[in-house]
Each structure stands twice: as structure tokens, then as C-alpha cells.
Amino acid sequence: MPDPDRSGGHFLRLDQLHGSLADPAMASMNFLNEVAIRFPDAISFAAGRPTEDFFDIADVHRNLDVFVDHLCRERSLTVEEARRTVLQYGRTKGIIHDLVARQLAVDEGIHVPHESVVVTVGCQEAMFLVLRALRSDPQDIVLAVSPTYVGLAGAARLVDMPVRPVQGGHRGVDLDDLRTQVARARRAGLRPRALYVIPDVANPTGISLDVDTRHELLRVAAAEDLLILEDNAYGVFAGEQRLPSLKTLDSDRRVVRLGSFAKTVLPGARVGYVVADQEVRDHGVGVSLLADHLSTIKSMLTVNTSPLAQAVVGGALLTHGHSLLTANRRESDVYRRNLSLMRAGLERHLAPFADRVSWNTPSGGFFLTLTVPFKADDALLERSAEEYGVLWTPMSHFYTGDGGIHQIRLSFSQGTPESIETGLGRLASLIGACC
Amino acid sequence: MPDPDRSGGHFLRLDQLHGSLADPAMASMNFLNEVAIRFPDAISFAAGRPTEDFFDIADVHRNLDVFVDHLCRERSLTVEEARRTVLQYGRTKGIIHDLVARQLAVDEGIHVPHESVVVTVGCQEAMFLVLRALRSDPQDIVLAVSPTYVGLAGAARLVDMPVRPVQGGHRGVDLDDLRTQVARARRAGLRPRALYVIPDVANPTGISLDVDTRHELLRVAAAEDLLILEDNAYGVFAGEQRLPSLKTLDSDRRVVRLGSFAKTVLPGARVGYVVADQEVRDHGVGVSLLADHLSTIKSMLTVNTSPLAQAVVGGALLTHGHSLLTANRRESDVYRRNLSLMRAGLERHLAPFADRVSWNTPSGGFFLTLTVPFKADDALLERSAEEYGVLWTPMSHFYTGDGGIHQIRLSFSQGTPESIETGLGRLASLIGACC
Numbered sequence: 116m117p118d119p120d121r122s123g124g125h126f127l128r129l130d131q132l133h134g135s136l137a138d139p140a141m142a143s144m145n146f147l148n149e150v151a152i153r154f155p156d157a158i159s160f161a162a163g164r165p166t167e168d169f170f171d172i173a174d175v176h177r178n179l180d181v182f183v184d185h186l187c188r189e190r191s192l193t194v195e196e197a198r199r200t201v202l203q204y205g206r207t208k209g210i211i212h213d214l215v216a217r218q219l220a221v222d223e224g225i226h227v228p229h230e231s232v233v234v235t236v237g238c239q240e241a242m243f244l245v246l247r248a249l250r251s252d253p254q255d256i257v258l259a260v261s262p263t264y265v266g267l268a269g270a271a272r273l274v275d276m277p278v279r280p281v282q283g284g285h286r287g288v289d290l291d292d293l294r295t296q297v298a299r300a301r302r303a304g305l306r307p308r309a310l311y312v313i314p315d316v317a318n319p320t321g322i323s324l325d326v327d328t329r330h331e332l333l334r335v336a337a338a339e340d341l342l343i344l345e346d347n348a349y350g351v352f353a354g355e356q357r358l359p360s361l362k363t364l365d366s367d368r369r370v371v372r373l374g375s376f377a378k379t380v381l382p383g384a385r386v387g388y389v390v391a392d393q394e395v396r397d398h399g400v401g402v403s404l405l406a407d408h409l410s411t412i413k414s415m416l417t418v419n420t421s422p423l424a425q426a427v428v429g430g431a432l433l434t435h436g437h438s439l440l441t442a443n444r445r446e447s448d449v450y451r452r453n454l455s456l457m458r459a460g461l462e463r464h465l466a467p468f469a470d471r472v473s474w475n476t477p478s479g480g481f482f483l484t485l486t487v488p489f490k491a492d493d494a495l496l497e498r499s500a501e502e503y504g505v506l507w508t509p510m511s512h513f514y515t516g517d518g519g520i521h522q523i524r525l526s527f528s529q530g531t532p533e534s535i536e537t538g539l540g541r542l543a544s545l546i547g548a549c550c
Numbered sequence: 551m552p553d554p555d556r557s558g559g560h561f562l563r564l565d566q567l568h569g570s571l572a573d574p575a576m577a578s579m580n581f582l583n584e585v586a587i588r589f590p591d592a593i594s595f596a597a598g599r600p601t602e603d604f605f606d607i608a609d610v611h612r613n614l615d616v617f618v619d620h621l622c623r624e625r626s627l628t629v630e631e632a633r634r635t636v637l638q639y640g641r642t643k644g645i646i647h648d649l650v651a652r653q654l655a656v657d658e659g660i661h662v663p664h665e666s667v668v669v670t671v672g673c674q675e676a677m678f679l680v681l682r683a684l685r686s687d688p689q690d691i692v693l694a695v696s697p698t699y700v701g702l703a704g705a706a707r708l709v710d711m712p713v714r715p716v717q718g719g720h721r722g723v724d725l726d727d728l729r730t731q732v733a734r735a736r737r738a739g740l741r742p743r744a745l746y747v748i749p750d751v752a753n754p755t756g757i758s759l760d761v762d763t764r765h766e767l768l769r770v771a772a773a774e775d776l777l778i779l780e781d782n783a784y785g786v787f788a789g790e791q792r793l794p795s796l797k798t799l800d801s802d803r804r805v806v807r808l809g810s811f812a813k814t815v816l817p818g819a820r821v822g823y824v825v826a827d828q829e830v831r832d833h834g835v836g837v838s839l840l841a842d843h844l845s846t847i848k849s850m851l852t853v854n855t856s857p858l859a860q861a862v863v864g865g866a867l868l869t870h871g872h873s874l875l876t877a878n879r880r881e882s883d884v885y886r887r888n889l890s891l892m893r894a895g896l897e898r899h900l901a902p903f904a905d906r907v908s909w910n911t912p913s914g915g916f917f918l919t920l921t922v923p924f925k926a927d928d929a930l931l932e933r934s935a936e937e938y939g940v941l942w943t944p945m946s947h948f949y950t951g952d953g954g955i956h957q958i959r960l961s962f963s964q965g966t967p968e969s970i971e972t973g974l975g976r977l978a979s980l981i982g983a984c985c
Contacts, residue, residue: 126829202605202818236852269850383637385856394561415704417671421820424856
């Protein structure tokens, strides 16, 4: 670190750098990371990372070879061409777009042209591409179901696009509030372009939209001329009775689908995608796909997604018949086991406070919401880490403004039966001290 | 492709998407790609891609294993921790930042703290991060030596940051023009934040700055309070007498170094970096590194660079004692041979037009500039591809406004002795028809 007292020399001023860097939300995210680093021995219900139980470097080697072999056998490339596809600069829209489209067809009944898929550097870049395209002037805003995954707010901040919250409520999205917010924004001279929503076992709440709400949401989107940005990072783990995704139900190309292979194949590949089969018209003259415009933005941002990393993901898709449901049987079992341990453990450990605390019962996913009668803020998290040895996430981090102060996000994707049991005991002690 | 006559249904309007998408520069880049695709059998002096002569999937496997082994042996990680480092979500600033810093020390005598390195998704993301940080309000602009690598203009377009050209001239940067442009911008109420320059065998011209110009440029930057954005993608291939990089000479932390491993290790990894050891002061209270702020922006853009791809690059650095000069002996020989074939071939084939055409003699790199007495525009390129079977790049694509119309960029990184000989013969026929 530079010495703050160092005299002279060149320096930059924070107030002359982009506004996102002085955003309080940034300091707040840094705080969460820092707490986790300062208390490495605490049991964590904080991180939303996938299980590492089945991580294997040998799989990486095998998947790479499977993909190269596929290029030679099924795409009839020469060995030299296959090598070039994986090792040279590549197509901006990606080299596994066809495999992604097949996975969506196999697992979700989504049928889109291969050309509508852009492979991205994780879902985060996908969000950035879409928001950069939609934010054409200062009146453009995006709506987001609140509480909201922080990555959406970050991407929006980079293009100076305001995010206006829409209440999630118990159904996952409050459609009356959606209409109200759209009307309010329009009265203020703003142009709401899209609604961001995670319909299945959402981050951070664990809530899923029921089927009627999905249909109704699509009708409201059409009536209000909004795009839906569907983030479906956890849908594969939504549980026994999976519901049709918004893109599956989308008959009018209202839905831009954002996806990630971080939870379903490998976080270390940093591969995600966006499906954007919307038409773009140029003064009624030309027609193109929104995906092509996202690709143009990508060419100015990251040029292309590492073909090597794509190959590893592609090999995994090929190995499992293009099904992430099949590919994640073992992982799904871990998450299901952990969710059931969480429920039973919460019942048991929190029984003394049954009249004062409550929690929801997601059908699957990585997260659940615990509601408490005291302020679950950063100060309490710090005390929880220091005195009780347990980490969690204050739900307030996922709200713009002051929501979620009595709620806690509990992640259960990485625990073992022992750590979950011990962690919930510690959490109960904290709650006992606060109730 | 959607049917343009399809009635009804939802669509977006191009004029309601971000301005970058209607930029004529985009159409112009698309034209270049399209010509290459339409004439696959033409001999290409157009693409600036590295040679594929030594591409080997086995190297990827080996480099990955070398890096994992390094984590266990030299960083004393357990096998589980090493696996997590490469396969799980990772540190935003990267997992090979220390190896990048060592490479810069070994090859270039650049000594920077590891913490000042941010590993990025290629050099393109590095440019975006820096421009996003520097563009805090509409008065902020960036200067760029003209002709300019198109990636810089693209990244600037995404943050709506104007790029003002500074004449390159024969020395690679015209320092009088730099002072003039800074003064002119300031008079117009603008704030020039930085100058983008490729000091070694530049893309597109092949020109290198001499040592005096480098020193003088740093003095002007200090006097005018500008950052220098040094892009050094080709420095390793600059030839026998390599000159000190701008960052090597930088005693006042004026230089932000942008780098890429696309040409020196593997394009398919999509790994680059930025070195930003500048101090950032927050109202005189806190001091931080610019690298930390770039990392914050990255966390909102791509979260982290594929650790898997970084591992492959890291393994290559470890294998070659952290020296890209050592790692690229065979590749350097190819580029040197091709440059010498180009010079000899141009002498021979263009002898009949010696009074009307000229070309520069770069010390190395991938590109040289050919000056002709006729308009070398897109229309001529199309004719060249169709009638003569040879591709090249109109230099005008690298200018804002109307520069470079009599110049051609010739790339020689991918040719063979045979293709260079045949290609130059075809080029001479075209020139003969135009002169």
C-alpha cells in the first residue's frame, strides 16, 4: 500500500473517477468480503458458491478433449481447424452457442435459433451487455424485483442506468406494484425498458414464481411494453416440480434469458450466456437480432469469451447429453440434503423463538430467508462472526433504500451435515441473545 | 433471421439502443470481417492474429498441471485448496498477478507491487476498466495517437468518452501536436485524462518510439498532468534492440500499463492485464491503488477472469522462467522471417512502382504500412479480394475522420514463405492496375 503521507508525486482524486467507485453499495459489498476474510474459521451461511465436493481437475482435461473430439467428429473439422477453434481468437458470439441452445431445448423446452445465443464471461457480462444496449439515453431505466441480486445493480451502475425496485412480496413479484412503478416512472418522464427477475428459487430470497404469476407477468410485460430479463442461475436446482421458465412460456419474444454455467458446470470457467431473439428494426429498413447487437457491444468489451473455457463447458454438456439436470444429479442431491437439514435444524434450534422468528421454505436452490424481530444489520453480522462464529448475509444488502432490515439470507449450498448443525446452533445462540 | 415483413409482434428500435450500435465505425469493422468470410481463399495480409504454427492442445493440458503443481509446491496449498483456486469463483484481481509482475520484472525491468496488477479478459477489458474509471463526467476525454488501434475507440464508445486524435507522425507521437490538442481541449472546457499509445511496433503502423521520444513523452505527460495508457501487446516481438517500455522509464507512476497474453501465450485463453500502481486519494483522507478501483469495476463487469484460463497462462509463464521472450523464441523467428520476406518481396514486386509507393521498415511486430498514390478504401479492398485474391486493411479504419486514405496496413504474422510471395505478387498486380 502506498504511504498516505508520501509527499509530492502524481495521484488521482476519487471524486474525479466514475461515480460507481464512491457508491456506498460498493463499500457495503467490500464489508461482506472483509468479514469473511477476517473470520476464516466462522461457519458460513453467507457465500452463494456451488459445492466443491465433486471438483476434479481430471474432469477439466477430459471435457476439453471431449469437445475437441466433437469438433473433429461431428462438425467435421480437421485437427488443425479444431485446434484453431479452441486456441485462436474466436467468434464473438461464442463457439458453444449451438450446445447452449440444445441444453435449453432439452432441459427447458426453450427453442431458439442458435444465432440468438451470445456466450459471455459469466452472467455478469450478459447483464452488462443487455443494460448497455438498452440504456441509450438518460431517461432509460430498468426495473428489478426487490430484493435484487447485487450483480444487476452493479452492471446498471456501470452504464449510469437507474434501477427502480418493484416489490417482490410473497409471490416473487407484485404485479400491481409493477404497474404502479411503470406508471410512476413514465409520469416522471422516464422510460422503463425492462424488468429483471429471477423466477426460480431466487437469489437472495429462495422464492419461486408460481405458474399463474409467470403467465400474468408476461401479459403485464406485453401490455406495458417491457422486456423481461430472466436470470435463471438456479433453475436446475429448483427441486422436484420444476416450473416452466419465463422464456419457455414466451410466445412474443418479450424475454431475454440470462444464464450461467458457474453453478451447473464450473465457476472457474466463467462462462455464461444471453439468449436475445428479439427483433431490432432500423427505421423499418433493416431487421436484425438483438443478439447481434449484444455481440457488437461484446466485441468492444471482451472481444470473445475464452474459447478454451467454453470448450471445457462444451465438453461437460456433450458428456451429459446436453442436460444440466443430468450433469448435476450428485450436486442436486447435496443441495436437497442441505435444504432438508436446514429446515429440520431451524425447526429444532429455533423452536424457543417460534413466535418471533420465521423462515420460508424454498423448493430448492441455494438460499432461504429468515425473518427476525431485531435489526439484522452489518453491526450484528460482525458481532455474530466475532462472538458466535457464524456468518450470514444481511438482506438489506439486496435492497435499494432501507428494506430487509429484519431479514437474513441463509445460504446452504456449501455446508456439510456437521457444519450446518453446528452453524445453526450458533445462529440460535445469537438469536437468543437478541430476542 | 427474422422475417422483415412479419407483421405485428414485439420488436425493438435501433434508435432506442445505445449509440455505439449505430456508429459507422461498427459497420466498417463488420465490413472487414465480412470480406474475409466472403473470400476465404484469398491470401490475407489483413488479420493481426498470432501464428498457429505451434498451437498444441497438449500444451494446454501440461500448463494447467504445471500451475496446479506450483500452487501445491510453491504456494503450499493443499490439493483441495489448489483445486478450489482454479475451479471455484476467484479473486477479482486474479490468481496469476504475482506471475505477471515477475514477467514484467524479468522481461522489462518493470518493478511494481503485485497488488497493482489486475488480470483481465484480454487487453480489451483492461482498456474498458481504465476508461470507465476515468470517465467520471461528460467533460472527460481521452487522447489517442492516430492512427489508433480500434479496440481503444470501442471501449471509449461504451462509456461515451470522446477520443481525440494526436498525430503520430514519423516518430510515433507528435509531441507538439499533443500539447496543442491538450490546450485546445482545455479551452473547450474538456478534461483530457490520458493519452493512449502503443510505443513498440504499433498496431496499425509498425512504428516504434525512439528512446528520446519516450523520455520526452513522459515529461510532457507530467507537465500536462496526463496519464499514459501504454498498450504493449507486441513489445516482445519488437526485434533485436528492444527499447525500455514507457512503464520501465516511469518514475512518477504516470503510466498505466495494458497488456495481453493473446500474442505471447495463447489467444484462446483471453487473458490480459492492467498495471495501475497510481495512488487514488479520497479527499485527502484515504489512499488506495487505482488497481483496487479497477478491480471494483471488474467485479460489476465480469466478476473475475476465468481462473482456469489464467492457470493455463500461469503454467506457460512458470515453464519459461517468467520470460515471454524465452517462451516465444520459435514464434519470434517466424515473425522475423516473415518481416524479412515482406521487405525483400516488396522491394522486388513493387520495383516498377518505386517512385510512387513506399513502405516503412518496422524493427519487428506484426504490421507494416504501405503508402500508395491512389485511394486504398473499402471499395478497393473488395475489388482486391474479388479480382486479385488478396486481403489487406485500409488504414483509414484506424483514423477518426478522413486520415490514412492512401495507406494500407499489411499484416505478416500468419503467412508462410509461399503465401507471402504469392500474396505480394497479387498485391503488385492490383497496384499496377491502380497506378
